Amino acid sequence: MGDTSRRTVHPALKIAVGLHTLAITLWSIPQSPKVYAPLVYGGATQSELDRVPKPLPGHWILIWNDRLIRKGSPVGTYLMTTGLWQYWDMFAPNPMSNDFWVEAKVDFTSGTKSGFIPRMSQLDFFTRYRKERYRKFGERIHQDENKWAWPYWAQGIARQAFRDTGEAPLRVHLIRHWRFLLGPTKPLPPYKETEFETYEVKPEDLKP
Template identity: 35%
Template sequence: MNARDKSGAVGASDVRGPGRLAVGAFVAWHVIAIVCAGLALPEPARGWLVSAVGPYLRATGCWEVWDMFAPNPPVVNTRLSARVTLASGEVRLWRFPGLEGLSMAQRTLRQLDRQWSDRLSRPENAAAWPDAARYIGRLHERQGLAPRRVELIREQVDIPPMGAPREQRGRGRSARTRREVCFFTLELPAGEGS
């Protein structure tokens, strides 16, 4: 017999049938997918697990990359910028908004933006390059400017290894190796930053 409250409604704990089973299976799959993606397994087991759960996690926005940590942390800081050539011939440098000067709460909220900009210049994300360049062009159009060319640039600065001399680790980037690579150029017809 179903337990009913005074209004006569059936309690949530009394729901049975295929709907409850489906929700339970979905929650179990989701937890298993996240745990599997986060496991530090040796290859080829890790590759097999990532290929099994990766598409689902990327599609739902739940993919986490732990490459900041061992065994192979990144050895460069990457930042996205763009050279925008205006109809007048003037060239402006646009930088993707950074996290410098933001509070911890603001940094957390902007984390996905940073991840997007870090990954944009990778060759496997080339399909997004034209849209990113058009977006930057539209930002300049909104300021009343007429962009004609947008060049996407990947700026990289080496991260010194642990135990490196103090001058290599300091805030002065002069001791560090800096590289700048234009990885995509988009020519914009007059009036078409969009």
């Protein structure tokens, strides 16, 4: 072993490490509860502000952090541009209770086929492990706020269907099957079904 007697690093490195640590800490602090949004984003009318409950002292830290750090601060710019951003909200503030899966039905001249989106619960242990990213993708994309992304998803499925079958698809239907879990003592409700996107496939969508 080499010399162990009190060797240390340059002070500039210590400062850089300290600043980076501060940046990731401020960025990781949970967002303030949605009810305080008028206090964070501004532009609220007096009556909207009057309806906001008085924040607890601990909540003020989160509100100020949202105002000063998350809204276009150099901290955000540094973490986002370098790819060092981070959020730690696994199963928080509440775990998801929307039990859903998405199905793609593709119309061909010869008929309609399904099975282009892997359904986790139908897969064996290893395949499910390998394909988990499909579930994560569906979880993010199927939400209404990402409506703009549905045609891209449908186009991708059309290309995949064309590759798999060799037949040009005519239409892609994206169907959400969903139910809300009610809790440990309540029975599981049946799934409901909604077609949330119908995409007419264009010839240019299928070009390699």
